[in-house]
Amino acid sequence: MNFFRTTLLLAAMTGLFMAIGYLLGGSGGMMIAFIFALGMNLFSYWNSDKMVLRMHNAMEVDAHSAPEYYEIVEKLAQSAGLPMPKVYVINSDQPNAFATGRSPQHAAVAASTGLLNRLTYEEVAGVMAHELAHIKNYDILTMTVTATFAGAISMLANFALFFGGSRDREGGGLGIIGTIALMILAPLAASIVQMAISRTREYEADKVGAEICGQPMWLASALAKIANAAGRTANVTAEQHPETAHMFIINPLSGQKMDNLFSTHPDTQNRIDALQSLQSEWYGGQSPLKVSSGATLGASQRRGQMQQDAGSDGPWGGGAARKDDNQPGPWG
Template structure:
């Protein structure tokens, strides 16, 4: 199913590339856009995880450099019955995490230092189990490709304003419309594939960690700060926001995630408890926090 979704996504984004190319450069522009899209599709399939990690300035850690965090991910990967992913830390105060890679054999998971400093050990385990749920469900290919291709669409729409010329130059009003609509079109494609995916990863995370309440508590605790303090990477490329466990944009219309309250309710239902969101506990430094004084 995810393979079909990936093919449909690539076809839709390629068509959007060609439409923008035709708008800004006629038939020749559409041909160039098709060639560019084909190259982008190949590049993102094989290297999108590296691009995403570089975008976040993520640094790889291991059992020597981050023993508690790495050990936690290793234990969760064992429970999930998937290969051990590469593990990364992102020096960013925004509390969030993501998974990337084209398949479970080539996966990576990352958490921000803000997330590790805000959550308890059990909550971090719930968050990372969610990300490993994405890996196990094979969501990461489509998530990673969307983050890179949708960002490229925004870039080409903006470049088109400056590189059209002569009879091929679009009407200024049409060009301005394209600049605003191309990113929205890419986000609409994301919406069509993303929201049920998050519920699935939440269920998998609850199963892998064995603690749906801890994951629900983590979501309740980090949703507000992530909105108020979006990551540096998502500010530069808004399409990167769909990678994260909680979104960093306010508008639910264009959010790639279900409302956090609905996700919390679903998790609490898994535990058989009332669906009221768990009250966020006072912030305390996790033993996983790399900045914690030992």
């Protein structure tokens, strides 16, 4: 199913690329776009993960340079039955994270310094479990290739004004209205594909991530904190490369208030509600600790939740090293 979904995505993006080529250069333009798209498919499969990490100036870390963060990923990878991915840090105050790669054997996870500083040990575990769920579900190839194609389509559409204007002078072409429409509609079509892919996979990754770490509320609390801070903290690199926005756990460009067609991510409160329902289902119908995207768990509530978690299953079994609420994050 994942192979079919990726193949369908590549076919759709290639078709869109060829259509733009035809509008800009007729049959010759379509053939050039087709050849370019084939090359992009091969390049994206082997190198798109490296491109995305480079775009965001991600720095690889290990057990010596980032012991807590690396330990979290290592334990969760073992729990999920996955090979250990490469671990990266992004120097950004905005709390966020993403996963990339073409397969579980060639995967990487990246978290921002803002996320590592603001979240507790358990909340970071919830976020990284979500990212490992994307790896386990083979979402990473689909999402990374989509980012590469979306960027190329936007770039090609921006050329429309130049090429369209040249063809207008030769008596053909789209005309100024058609050219402007192409510049708007082509990136929009690519964005809709990105949104559809991201939105349909985030809920599933939340669920599988909760299964990996054993605690839905860890991710629910993390999502509330991230959403609360992300809308108020600029991610300069993401703004420069908006085609990668769908890869992050929370939209890095702007806070979205509605779960609508034009949001790269589902509404955060809807995701939190789904995780709270999962918590209630797993633990005997008990009323879960309520979290909203407008507020984070209070210190006393978090300590109570951690005490409840101490006897639970998951990679930490009967208890992991807990970080006091007043202690700085691993990068503090």
